[in-house]
Amino acid sequence: MDQLSQTLGKMGGVFLLPLAVALAAFVLIGAPSSWLTLTVAGLSMGMMIFLMASGLSLVFGLMDVLNFGHSAFVSLGAFIAASTLAALSGWLGSPSVLLNIAALLVALMAATAVGLVAGLFFERVIIKPVYSDHLRQILITVGALIVAEQLILAIWGGTPTTVLRPEFLEGSWIVGGSSIQVYRVFAFGLGALVYLALYLALNRTRIGLLIRAGVENREMVESLGFRIDRLFIGVFMLGSALAALGGAMWAGYETLITPALGGEMLVIVFIVVIIGGLGSINGTLLGAILVGLTSNYVGFLAPKVALASNMILMILILLWRPSGLSPAVK
Amino acid sequence: MSLLTLDHLKTSIGQYHVLHDVSFSVPEGGVFVLLGRNGAGKTTTLRSIMGLWQPSPGSITFRGDDITGLHTSDIARRGIAYVPENMGVFGGLTVAENMVLATHTGRFDRARLKRVYELFPALERFWDKPAWSLSGGQKQMLSVARAIIEERALILIDEPTKGLAPSIVEAMGDAFVEISDSTTILLVEQNFQFAKRLGRDMAVIDDGRIVHSGTMADFAANQALQDQVLGLSV
Numbered sequence: 001m002d003q004l005s006q007t008l009g010k011m012g013g014v015f016l017l018p019l020a021v022a023l024a025a026f027v028l029i030g031a032p033s034s035w036l037t038l039t040v041a042g043l044s045m046g047m048m049i050f051l052m053a054s055g056l057s058l059v060f061g062l063m064d065v066l067n068f069g070h071s072a073f074v075s076l077g078a079f080i081a082a083s084t085l086a087a088l089s090g091w092l093g094s095p096s097v098l099l100n101i102a103a104l105l106v107a108l109m110a111a112t113a114v115g116l117v118a119g120l121f122f123e124r125v126i127i128k129p130v131y132s133d134h135l136r137q138i139l140i141t142v143g144a145l146i147v148a149e150q151l152i153l154a155i156w157g158g159t160p161t162t163v164l165r166p167e168f169l170e171g172s173w174i175v176g177g178s179s180i181q182v183y184r185v186f187a188f189g190l191g192a193l194v195y196l197a198l199y200l201a202l203n204r205t206r207i208g209l210l211i212r213a214g215v216e217n218r219e220m221v222e223s224l225g226f227r228i229d230r231l232f233i234g235v236f237m238l239g240s241a242l243a244a245l246g247g248a249m250w251a252g253y254e255t256l257i258t259p260a261l262g263g264e265m266l267v268i269v270f271i272v273v274i275i276g277g278l279g280s281i282n283g284t285l286l287g288a289i290l291v292g293l294t295s296n297y298v299g300f301l302a303p304k305v306a307l308a309s310n311m312i313l314m315i316l317i318l319l320w321r322p323s324g325l326s327p328a329v330k
Numbered sequence: 331m332s333l334l335t336l337d338h339l340k341t342s343i344g345q346y347h348v349l350h351d352v353s354f355s356v357p358e359g360g361v362f363v364l365l366g367r368n369g370a371g372k373t374t375t376l377r378s379i380m381g382l383w384q385p386s387p388g389s390i391t392f393r394g395d396d397i398t399g400l401h402t403s404d405i406a407r408r409g410i411a412y413v414p415e416n417m418g419v420f421g422g423l424t425v426a427e428n429m430v431l432a433t434h435t436g437r438f439d440r441a442r443l444k445r446v447y448e449l450f451p452a453l454e455r456f457w458d459k460p461a462w463s464l465s466g467g468q469k470q471m472l473s474v475a476r477a478i479i480e481e482r483a484l485i486l487i488d489e490p491t492k493g494l495a496p497s498i499v500e501a502m503g504d505a506f507v508e509i510s511d512s513t514t515i516l517l518v519e520q521n522f523q524f525a526k527r528l529g530r531d532m533a534v535i536d537d538g539r540i541v542h543s544g545t546m547a548d549f550a551a552n553q554a555l556q557d558q559v560l561g562l563s564v
Contacts, residue, residue: 206436213420213431220418223380224432224476225406328422 014325015282018289025297033177038296044184046285046292047191048253051246052265053272054198054284055239061215061279061328063232065127066134069141070243071269072148075262076118077111077244078163078251079156084110085164092164100166111248112241119240123233145263152259160258163251187249194242198281211235215279215328271314277324286325332391333358333484333514334379339388341371341378348374349385350538356484356531361506361515363529363546365522365560371538372518373415376486379516380412381405393483407434411477415488419469421462425453428461432476439480446475449505467498474502478509485509488518503527522560526550534559 008016022039029035056070084107085092091103126144130136169186172179202208214221214228221228250265251257272291276283291310298309305312317325332355341349349371356362366372378385381402389398397405406412411432420428429446430436447454450471456464461472470490477485487506491499499521506515506528519525525532529546542549542559549555 206430209423209427209431213423213427216420216422217418219382219402220414220420221431222402223382223406223412223414223418225403225434227401227403 014321015286017286017325018293021290021293021297025293025301028301029297034300036176036178037180038300039293040178040180040184040188042293042296043289044181044187044191044253044292045295046289047188047195048246048249049265049268049272049291050191050285050288051194051249052243053246053269053276053288054194054281055235055242056269057273057276057279057281057284058211058215058235059239060273062211062218062228062235063127063131064218065131065236066137067127067141068138068266069122069126069144069148070239071262071266072122072145073115073118073240073243073262074247074250074265074269075149075152075259077115077247078257078261079152079161079259080114080244081107081111081248081251082161082163082257083156089164092166097168100168104166104169108245108248111244115241115244116237118244119237120233122240123236127236145266149259149263156259158259160256163255163257165252165255169252183252187253190249194245195281195285202281207231207234212328268310271310275314275317275324277321277327279328280324280326283324283326283328331358332356333393334516335391336375336379337389337391339375339378339385339390341374341383341385341388343374343383348538349378349388352388352535352538352540354533354540354543356514356516358483358514359510360530361510361517361528363525363532364516364518364535365520365525365532366518366535367520370535372535373488374538375535376412376414376488376516376518379405379486380410409481409483411482411485413473413477413485413487413490415492417469417473419461419464419472422460424458424460425464425472426457428472429453429476429479432479434480442479442481446479449478449508450475467494467502470494470498470502471505474505474509478513482513484514484516486516486518489520490517491519491521491524499524522556 025038026032026035029038052074056067059065059067059070085103088103088106091099094100122144126140127137130140165183169183172181174180202212210221210226210231214231218228247262250261254261268291272284272287275290276285276287290313294309294313295306299306334356337353339349339352340347352371352375364372364375374383377383379390381397381400384399389396391397392408392410395408397408420431423431429438452468453471453475456468461469464472474487474490490502494502503524506517509515510528517525517528526546531544532546532549533543534541536559542555
């Protein structure tokens, strides 16, 4: 048994779980074309959730802040991207793919930039006064989420907002009898790029080293001569910007959004952070992919339990590993 | 001349008054030992010096400058290193990454790194290994190595022998003797035999107050005084 455990550990350990889930689903679903469609959908959904959750995980791990307002950045990013794309509808409708891509990039960059600024405001005004007080953090960030949702409602209205998509991301590819949506492949690719950038930043730079050390022991980082409070601001802004980017991508995926979008994603984002383990980007990616795959497979195999599938997954994983699959602090 | 002076220091943690009146001076060079039983206020004294807990009232003077109330990182940058009781090793980082974090530029001074390897050869062997995989003694070595990888005027070391095997304690003592040739050490200890071997000057703290201070040689030679201020507590 120990030998099997060691061999699995060398092959990737808990990071083999998505593969195991996909293989089990392949057997249960039976039809390879349906399985492929669901797997691509699950992976792209997972990557978008990863974008939303990665910042929360770092903020949670490094700053020990329970930010229930995190999903406000998801909503904000979604609506900023929707408005930007609407304003650039001329570019989107153009036959030029370059203009299509430019419109998409501007929308994503606008959402990210607004997320950065909103994150700075949120950290300075709302979070800073309640550091190291979890109860107040919960109360004030839930309150901030409600205020943010109402602000979005006041600005964009309660009618669902349609999100325009660039022409080149519309449609599907047919692969081996399976229909693969182009947007999903794009979402997966963008998520993978962001993960790679975060991974390199955390593992190959001095700031990344400080963040990883800070997640483990803030006091010791300060005792070595570094101002971790300044790092907090940067990480919070980064987390907010990533959430906004995730929201923008999710808006394009859903194509119809309401101000409640962030609130709806909040539970799933927290589940991913808890499953993955606090403060770990690798863990968050793993949790997000597992949630994405499980949601799609269960939705196909047993639609009646689809809503509960994420909760069941979280319970099972926490019973097995109470600190999550790959926490930053072991 | 004193390197560090604590003057009528009082520190509270929440509603608990831990330090009631702590005053002593650490001269430059050698090892200064702060002795005391569990809960006497030794760790609180070190954490107060590092700014991790803020004393009020009282003052801390380092190299002639008042450092009371400064941010911990500013205190560290003035030349004070801290080796906490729990060692403060970053388990998820490699030994090399732990060491890099202790440098302000991210680069090692080759001569100093060589000295670290000579003092603690195990660290060179486990350089690329994650710190969580080290033994307790090796983690303590890493914690001390971080404190000496750059030039520091004062190193605060909190109970470094706790839970370590006698052979490791012996090796750690040898390392401290060598380190104290060039850097002042303020060592907090309960192990009097270990402290006696290293200390040049000393103080005894009890119930948040300094109850004795002087030279270690005088204290070690005076059994009656030891019985009086240490009793069965150390």
